[in-house]
Amino acid sequence: MTEDFREENNPRTVDKVGEGTKIIPSPENKDHERKLVEAAQNGDTKAFGQLIRLHQKKLFRYIYGLTGSFDQTEDIVQETFIKAWKALKRFHPEYAFYPWLATIARNSAYNLVNREEKKESLDKIQERGYDPVSQELGPLEKLLDDESRKRFYRALKALPVKYRSVFVLRHFENKSYEEIASFLNIPPGTVDSRLFRARQMLMEALKDLL
Amino acid sequence: MDHGYFKDRISAYFDNSLRPEEKVIIEQHLQECEECRKLLEAFHKLDRLVEEKSYLGKDEYWERSARKIEEKLGFKQATEVTKIASPRRFGMALKLVAVAASVVLLTVVGIHRDEIWKEEPVQRPATIPAGTPPAVTEEAVGENEITKQEIPAGSLSTSEQSTVKKPPKVPTRSVEAIKETTDYKTDELQQPLQMAMPEAAVKGVADSEKQVQKSKGEHKVSLPEGQGDRDKESLRVAGEPYNLYEEKAQARPTESLVSLRIQKDSLLKQMDSKTSWRDKAGLVQSLSGKSLKDKDKVERKPADIENDLIQTCYKIALLTEDDREREEMLAIIRKTALDNDSPNQEMAKSYLQQLDLQK
Numbered sequence: 116m117t118e119d120f121r122e123e124n125n126p127r128t129v130d131k132v133g134e135g136t137k138i139i140p141s142p143e144n145k146d147h148e149r150k151l152v153e154a155a156q157n158g159d160t161k162a163f164g165q166l167i168r169l170h171q172k173k174l175f176r177y178i179y180g181l182t183g184s185f186d187q188t189e190d191i192v193q194e195t196f197i198k199a200w201k202a203l204k205r206f207h208p209e210y211a212f213y214p215w216l217a218t219i220a221r222n223s224a225y226n227l228v229n230r231e232e233k234k235e236s237l238d239k240i241q242e243r244g245y246d247p248v249s250q251e252l253g254p255l256e257k258l259l260d261d262e263s264r265k266r267f268y269r270a271l272k273a274l275p276v277k278y279r280s281v282f283v284l285r286h287f288e289n290k291s292y293e294e295i296a297s298f299l300n301i302p303p304g305t306v307d308s309r310l311f312r313a314r315q316m317l318m319e320a321l322k323d324l325l
Numbered sequence: 326m327d328h329g330y331f332k333d334r335i336s337a338y339f340d341n342s343l344r345p346e347e348k349v350i351i352e353q354h355l356q357e358c359e360e361c362r363k364l365l366e367a368f369h370k371l372d373r374l375v376e377e378k379s380y381l382g383k384d385e386y387w388e389r390s391a392r393k394i395e396e397k398l399g400f401k402q403a404t405e406v407t408k409i410a411s412p413r414r415f416g417m418a419l420k421l422v423a424v425a426a427s428v429v430l431l432t433v434v435g436i437h438r439d440e441i442w443k444e445e446p447v448q449r450p451a452t453i454p455a456g457t458p459p460a461v462t463e464e465a466v467g468e469n470e471i472t473k474q475e476i477p478a479g480s481l482s483t484s485e486q487s488t489v490k491k492p493p494k495v496p497t498r499s500v501e502a503i504k505e506t507t508d509y510k511t512d513e514l515q516q517p518l519q520m521a522m523p524e525a526a527v528k529g530v531a532d533s534e535k536q537v538q539k540s541k542g543e544h545k546v547s548l549p550e551g552q553g554d555r556d557k558e559s560l561r562v563a564g565e566p567y568n569l570y571e572e573k574a575q576a577r578p579t580e581s582l583v584s585l586r587i588q589k590d591s592l593l594k595q596m597d598s599k600t601s602w603r604d605k606a607g608l609v610q611s612l613s614g615k616s617l618k619d620k621d622k623v624e625r626k627p628a629d630i631e632n633d634l635i636q637t638c639y640k641i642a643l644l645t646e647d648d649r650e651r652e653e654m655l656a657i658i659r660k661t662a663l664d665n666d667s668p669n670q671e672m673a674k675s676y677l678q679q680l681d682l683q684k
Contacts, residue, residue, distance in 0.1 A: 163398075197394070264378045291342070314336060
């Protein structure tokens with residue numbers, strides 16, 4: 116079941132790849148990454164392979180946090196790198212690569228959600244609270260070698276999507292309240308309250324780990 | 326002010342998302358309120374927990390995932406097919422027999438080499454049944470081979486695009502100068518000769534070659550007779566540094582005119598055995614929208630067999646001293662060159678041009 120992590124259609128996220136996306140300069144390893152990007156732009160597939168290996172985990176975590184579906188996340192991550200390779204010439208290597216990838220991935224996630232038929236209405240999903248079914252991690256279980264990590268992801272997945280998406284954007288992507296608000300089409304004040312609620316729920320679920 | 330107000334703002338304070346004046350008020354409140362201080366501390370702990378517990382381990386999964394993406398992009402340089410499970414049915418005994426047999430065969434071929442070249446029609450060794458293709462235990466996609474994986478237009482550099490369709494290099498007319506090998510898959514060539522020439526033996530011959538063309542592509546390890554699909558399943562793509570791959574790619578077997586003729590006969594048979602290779606090609610196309618796994622289930626593309634056939638004919642035409650045989654080979658290649666539906670048409674045309682120049 117696909118969960119829609121957005122309030123409503125937001126034109127900003129359906130921009131074509133590499134266009135209209137905000138790119139933030141990378142803080143560290145900038146030179147190394149820039150060299151890889153430049154090499155990849157010149158057709159060096161090995162360099163692009165390194166970029167895949169460098170960013171795929173973080174990207175996966177982000178998209179999984181948004182969709183809550185392992186299979187869809189796998190597809191989106193693959194699709195993201197394929198789109199990035201095709202559009203690489205348009206990317207300016209002076210900027211950080213990951214935010215660009217994340218934007219492509221986020222748009223892909225949104226497009227995927229749009230393509231699929233929803234079995235549940237958005238309202239129902241939004242209002243759904245604790246869902247024992249969603250606690251099943253499926254294939255993700257195999258990627259987590261530690262029981263406490265499994266517990267963390269179960270707790271995250273069990274969050275209602277409106278809280279989870281805000282939490283993921285803030286904690287995994289370090290997005291500001293304004294950026295989150297813009298992406299989710301909600302007021303910044305709502306970001307604040309949802310983030311607070313998400314934290315409270317997670318702290319309750321994981322209190323023995325804190 | 327209501328305590329609930331402060332409590333609600335702690336989260337935003339933690340994220341440094343408050344206006345400066347609001348921040349000052351919260352800081353003052355924190356000095357007085359232990360509950361809010363504990364809440365703030367809990368947010369810090371949660372943040373550390375997220376950092377630590379959201380880590381996704383299992384590096385082998387991520388490596389596989391990266392390779393899957395590279396495959397979809399048509400990247401080839403970082404992949405190699407290696408065997409991860411040893412064959413249980415034959416095991417070490419089979420390997421020893423195969424090595425011994427190959428040594429004997431190579432010795433015999435070496436001793437009678439001159440006779441073999443002279444004889445016409447071809448006199449095949451007694452152990453090799455007619456129509457048996459030569460043993461080729463490694464495959465390397467040569468520079469003149471058309472890349473079959475779909476690569477998005479415009480996404481490649483000029484240098485890469487140039488490798489997609491490139492006219493073949495013209496080797497000299499000596500046997501030793503033939504560096505390219507023709508792709509063979511074991512499921513269609515389950516013949517004794519393959520057992521007789523294992524990888525190690527072929528590599529031994531190849532090592533003597535000094536000027537080997539660099540090739541790009543993947544290596545495929547062929548299996549001896551009887552080790553069919555089950556063992557093929559045990560092959561998987563595994564990584565290795567690029568430079569190592571290049572070294573391996575340079576070790577390529579030499580082909581003889583005899584083996585080329587045998588190979589050609591086999592390929593012609595395979596072409597005939599396909600009821601309609603166009604139908605088969607249609608099947609491959611229809612699968613193209615599905616996953617790679619589905620594509621892989623197609624045993625062998627008829628277009629690939631045709632590709633191998635014209636390559637083999639090209640090599641024979643280069644090597645043979647017999648004008649009649651050369652014409653025969655040209656006729657086969659010409660047939661493909663005139664076939665507008667064939668994906669190998671361009672390749673066949675370039676072969677004809679090269680052969681014309683050679684003449």
